Amino acid sequence: MIDYKDPKYTSTERANALLSLMTNEEKVGQMMPLAYKFMTREEALEWAKKGLGSYLHVLGDNADELQRTAINETRLGIPIIFGIDCIHGHALNEYATVFPTQLTMAQSFDREAMRKCGRVSATEVRCDSLHWTFSPVFCIGRDTRWGRINETFGEDPYLIGELGAAIVDGYQNNFVDNSCIMACAKHYIAYGESVGGRDAYDSMVSERMIRETFLPPFQKAAKAGCKTYMTGYQSVDGVPMNSNRRLLREVLKEEVGVDGFVITDWANVRSLIENQKVCDNFEDASRVSIDAGNDMIMQTEEFYDATLKLIENGQVDMKHIDDSVFRILKAKFDMGLFEHPFDKPDRSKICCDEHVAVDLEVTRESMTLLKNDGVLPINTKKIRKIAVIGPNADDLEAQYGDWSCGAANGHRKPATSMLKGIKKRAKKVGIEVIYKKGCDIEKPGKRGFDAAIKAAKESDLIIAVMGDYIELNGEYKSRATLDLPGEQTALLMELKKTKKPIVLVMVNGKPLCINWEAENMNAILETFNSGMVGGTAAAEILFGDVNPSGKLPISFPRTAGQVPVHYNYLPGWHGGKYKDIEEGPLYPFGFGLSYTTFEYSDLSVSKTEFTEADGEIIVTAKIKNTGKVKGTEIAQMYIHDVVGTVMRPVLELKGFERVDLDAGEEKTVSFTLPIEELKVVEQNLEKALEKGDFEIMVGGSSVDLPLMTTIKAV
Numbered sequence: 001m002i003d004y005k006d007p008k009y010t011s012t013e014r015a016n017a018l019l020s021l022m023t024n025e026e027k028v029g030q031m032m033p034l035a036y037k038f039m040t041r042e043e044a045l046e047w048a049k050k051g052l053g054s055y056l057h058v059l060g061d062n063a064d065e066l067q068r069t070a071i072n073e074t075r076l077g078i079p080i081i082f083g084i085d086c087i088h089g090h091a092l093n094e095y096a097t098v099f100p101t102q103l104t105m106a107q108s109f110d111r112e113a114m115r116k117c118g119r120v121s122a123t124e125v126r127c128d129s130l131h132w133t134f135s136p137v138f139c140i141g142r143d144t145r146w147g148r149i150n151e152t153f154g155e156d157p158y159l160i161g162e163l164g165a166a167i168v169d170g171y172q173n174n175f176v177d178n179s180c181i182m183a184c185a186k187h188y189i190a191y192g193e194s195v196g197g198r199d200a201y202d203s204m205v206s207e208r209m210i211r212e213t214f215l216p217p218f219q220k221a222a223k224a225g226c227k228t229y230m231t232g233y234q235s236v237d238g239v240p241m242n243s244n245r246r247l248l249r250e251v252l253k254e255e256v257g258v259d260g261f262v263i264t265d266w267a268n269v270r271s272l273i274e275n276q277k278v279c280d281n282f283e284d285a286s287r288v289s290i291d292a293g294n295d296m297i298m299q300t301e302e303f304y305d306a307t308l309k310l311i312e313n314g315q316v317d318m319k320h321i322d323d324s325v326f327r328i329l330k331a332k333f334d335m336g337l338f339e340h341p342f343d344k345p346d347r348s349k350i351c352c353d354e355h356v357a358v359d360l361e362v363t364r365e366s367m368t369l370l371k372n373d374g375v376l377p378i379n380t381k382k383i384r385k386i387a388v389i390g391p392n393a394d395d396l397e398a399q400y401g402d403w404s405c406g407a408a409n410g411h412r413k414p415a416t417s418m419l420k421g422i423k424k425r426a427k428k429v430g431i432e433v434i435y436k437k438g439c440d441i442e443k444p445g446k447r448g449f450d451a452a453i454k455a456a457k458e459s460d461l462i463i464a465v466m467g468d469y470i471e472l473n474g475e476y477k478s479r480a481t482l483d484l485p486g487e488q489t490a491l492l493m494e495l496k497k498t499k500k501p502i503v504l505v506m507v508n509g510k511p512l513c514i515n516w517e518a519e520n521m522n523a524i525l526e527t528f529n530s531g532m533v534g535g536t537a538a539a540e541i542l543f544g545d546v547n548p549s550g551k552l553p554i555s556f557p558r559t560a561g562q563v564p565v566h567y568n569y570l571p572g573w574h575g576g577k578y579k580d581i582e583e584g585p586l587y588p589f590g591f592g593l594s595y596t597t598f599e600y601s602d603l604s605v606s607k608t609e610f611t612e613a614d615g616e617i618i619v620t621a622k623i624k625n626t627g628k629v630k631g632t633e634i635a636q637m638y639i640h641d642v643v644g645t646v647m648r649p650v651l652e653l654k655g656f657e658r659v660d661l662d663a664g665e666e667k668t669v670s671f672t673l674p675i676e677e678l679k680v681v682e683q684n685l686e687k688a689l690e691k692g693d694f695e696i697m698v699g700g701s702s703v704d705l706p707l708m709t710t711i712k713a714v
């Protein structure tokens with residue numbers, strides 16, 4: 001008989017041995033995470049004695065107390081796994097590092113930076129006795145009206161998969177020590193594609209589209225060994241995701257084959273009854289949720305009694321319950337929780353210098369210069385006085401963005417608003433900075449205009465810091481309009497009349513329709529939600545200490561009616577054009593300016609004719625920095641499958657690399673193109689490599705691809 005407490009056995013052997021000893025009550029308990037903040041301490045301890053498998057949103061000593069109870073006061077002593085929404089840093093700890101949001105960091109196109117951020121966040125989360133984050137988001141952000149765009153890595157499945165897999169690896173790091181946590185790939189699947197960009201709604205997508213566009217990022221998560229997956233709030237084609245046996249059990253668990261478990265989103269089981277109305281009682285809702293393939297049921301207390309009743313009446317397949325509990329136990333063994341339930345890194349790691357340095361490095365890479373008529377970098381000889389104007393200049397909450405959970409009020413020493421960063425940098429060269437808010441985003445009114453205009457007139461340069469705020473981004477915060485909210489454009493129009501040059505620094509959760517600004521500003525720097533050190537990084541870019549290198553992971557629509565406007569659209573007879581606006585996005589995917597220029601040449605491919613057996617093709621190109629300062633280019637490789645049995649996107653990103661180049665320097669960049677990435681999901685839903693031509697293109701954005709060659713599948 002295998003002793004489940006003996007570490008000489010494998011996790012699989014131990015989980016099976018433990019499972020064979022468990023009562024039905026103990027099994028169902030393991031399937032339940034409840035939120036600590038919605039119970040009293042006594043209730044939480046009661047649940048721990050009943051063998052609750054997991055809690056959410058509980059930190060430090062409170063978590064340790066529950067853990068002691070589980071280990072010492074339950075029959076089998078199964079440790080609890082504690083989960084948290086560490087979405088862009090451990091925001092619930094007021095001293096922890098706050099990274100830029102996922103959308104912001106996606107501008108870096110930097111896999112290694114994502115891995116490092118994952119490592120930092122995991123270490124800090126673990127310091128608070130927690131083992132699991134509900135991150136990263138693998139949703140595709142194509143409908144920018146959707147409130148949760150800021151949580152995505154943008155619009156492209158390839159980019160999302162690459163960056164997501166890297167951060168998963170950073171969080172988990174093979175569970176080598178006490179600085180590792182489980183990742184959670186969420187929200188399965190096509191959650192962001194809901195009709196009209198409405199949150200937690202129906203996504204009208206076909207299974208072919210799912211397999212072609214929405215599944216690949218989750219497949220990359222599985223390949224990276226991601227331990228957990230979250231079922232979204234949405235329905236797909238009228239079937240709530242939580243009861244979608246086909247997509248969850250058959251496609252995700254059986255076909256993709258995840259080594260880990262699936263957790264529902266918050267109260268999804270209750271939602272089947274109250275919102276989606278496919279069940280009318282908890283027994284039924286629990287039964288269909290288990291049958292569909294959910295292993296853990298988040299925040300639905302009624303699941304406990306309902307499931308025990310189902311078991312008693314033989315109304316649920318015990319095979320499914322056992323499989324779920326096995327998966328949960330195995331994850332706990334894999335993490336080393338049975339051996340080291342209280343093990344954690346030293347608290348001095350929280351927001352330590354090394355972690356702040358990682359944050360600063362990625363934040364510098366995560367800002368995109370959208371326009372520059374030469375006003376940037378700031379000429380510190382000519383400019384002697386700067387007017388910083390705008391509602392987001394001195395607003396850490398807007399800068400941190402969604403899921404910062406009040407972090408802006410926390411005690412983070414490196415925290416730097418845009419205003420603070422600009423002031424500090426300007427002081428070094430004796431430039432005077434005056435600040436006027438000008439207007440408020442939430443409360444309409446022009447009362448602040450006069451003071452702002454006066455400050456502008458007295459200055460040599462205006463830095464306007466504008467955008468949106470936290471209430472316009474997040475769960476249930478979709479927008480039907482995507483303009484700069486409030487009086488901000490009106491204020492910019494007044495400032496423009498002063499004839500002073502204006503640099504617009506955008507602090508916002510997602511692409512906004514800034515057509516007038518694109519025409520009329522001298523420069524625009526997009527910083528999205530840049531987190532704790534955003535002000536430092538933006539100032540470094542504005543003053544030219546850092547050459548901007550970010551590229552857009554998402555297209556900017558001209559107007560909300562044009563959404564979705566992603567670059568990888570399907571071709572069509574009339575090309576999907578509108579009569580009343582210019583074609584294409586305002587700013588396209590992959591676009592971003594630098595203070596230098598780059599030239600591409602010498603495209604070559606390792607094979608011009610290939611079969612599946614070739615495995616991969618190597619694509620190389622030369623890039624030269626043709627300007628006067630060093631810079632970093634994000635070189636991008638796209639493909640176009642010329643003719644397919646089903647329509648093929650006009651372009652598909654299939655490779656990217658960051659290339660650092662001194663002025664005048666030339667380097668060769670190399671991309672590996674797996675043949676797998678060229679396959680098509682055919683009408684029968686099978687993936688196949690179809691014979692024929694593929695165009696291979698390399699360049700600096702989806703609309704600037706100077707190099708092209710053709711390869712052929714034979």
Ligand code: NOJ
Nearest residue numbers: 085134186233265266475
């Ligand atoms: C609901 C959100 O949709 C999900 O992303 C989050 O992880 C859970 N709540 C837990 O807080």
